[in-house]
Every structure is written in C-alpha cells, then in structure tokens.
Amino acid sequence: MITREDIGGVHIKYLYHCPRQLWLYLRGIRPEALSSTVQLGEAVHDTSYTRDSPVDLGAARIDFMDGKRWVHEVKSSARPSPADEAQGRHYCHRLHALGVEAEGAVLHYPATRRTLRHPYTDAAAQQAAADIDSVLAVAAAPISPDRLSRTRCRGCSFTDYCWTE
Numbered sequence: 001m002i003t004r005e006d007i008g009g010v011h012i013k014y015l016y017h018c019p020r021q022l023w024l025y026l027r028g029i030r031p032e033a034l035s036s037t038v039q040l041g042e043a044v045h046d047t048s049y050t051r052d053s054p055v056d057l058g059a060a061r062i063d064f065m066d067g068k069r070w071v072h073e074v075k076s077s078a079r080p081s082p083a084d085e086a087q088g089r090h091y092c093h094r095l096h097a098l099g100v101e102a103e104g105a106v107l108h109y110p111a112t113r114r115t116l117r118h119p120y121t122d123a124a125a126q127q128a129a130a131d132i133d134s135v136l137a138v139a140a141a142p143i144s145p146d147r148l149s150r151t152r153c154r155g156c157s158f159t160d161y162c163w164t165e
C-alpha cells in the first residue's frame, strides 16, 4: 500500500486528470510507457533546459531549483492545467517536509513560450496536504472509480483499457 512519502508528481497529475487513472496506475498498469504524449514530454525535457539538473526527492523528481528556492518544471503541453499547478505545489510540499523552504513553482511551457509562477502560500500548503489525502483515498478504494465521460478521455493512455468492451 502506498504511503504519504511514496506519493510523487505522477500520482498528483493522475488525481487531477482522472481518479480512475490514478487507481489503475497504483495497481501497476502503466500503458503510458508506449504513449507518444509521454515520449514528447521526454523529448521536451531532453532539449529545452539542458543546463540544469533534476532534483531527486525520492518518489518525486523536480526538473530543477533556482538559487531563490523556486521549483522549475518544464511542461510539454501548450496549455496550463490544474494538474500542473498541483504537481508544483506537491513538490514544494515535499521540499518543505525536507526542511527546504521552497517559495513556489515556476511552470514553463516551451511550446507556447509561457511561464507561470505559483507561490507556495499557506492555502497552497493546505491544498497540497489535501491532495495527498485524496491520493490515499483513491488508493484505498476497493473498486476502480467510474470512467470519465468519453470526450474527457481523449488522449489518455488508458483509453484502450477503459473503453474496450
């Protein structure tokens, strides 16, 4: 069973995208290894910000941190999403737990040359803790959460799994 300390950015991302996706992932089903979307993400990481080194937090791995204690994340998508913000918040939470007082997360979208800055406020800290509780609740669910509506599944790497009758 997953513990609070095991929860990483991918768990938070799936929580926000689809609890069923999180539930499946927690049970070892990972079709996204073959997904072109993931491959694009890896390609963006390989080419966009090569001067900085990832920071390994165990379960979580952030792209890099600057000298002013801001976490930086490079996103392959063109549009910002609540999941992106939640991931950044989660990394700040993890850093604070380790005694590193992260100021917040800076999200970079090279595809659209956008940069968003999310300060790690008290409210953000509370939300990060609540997100961890939510991941644990999904993990403890005995059966998989319902599917999203078909239109919201577009592009999800679990589509074949969920929709092949």
Ligand code: SF4
Pocket (backbone or CB within 6 Å): 017, 018, 019, 020, 021, 146, 147, 148, 152, 153, 156, 157, 158, 159, 160, 162, 163
């Ligand atoms: S295909 Fe749809 S229901 Fe299944 S995990 Fe993906 S988003 Fe969720």
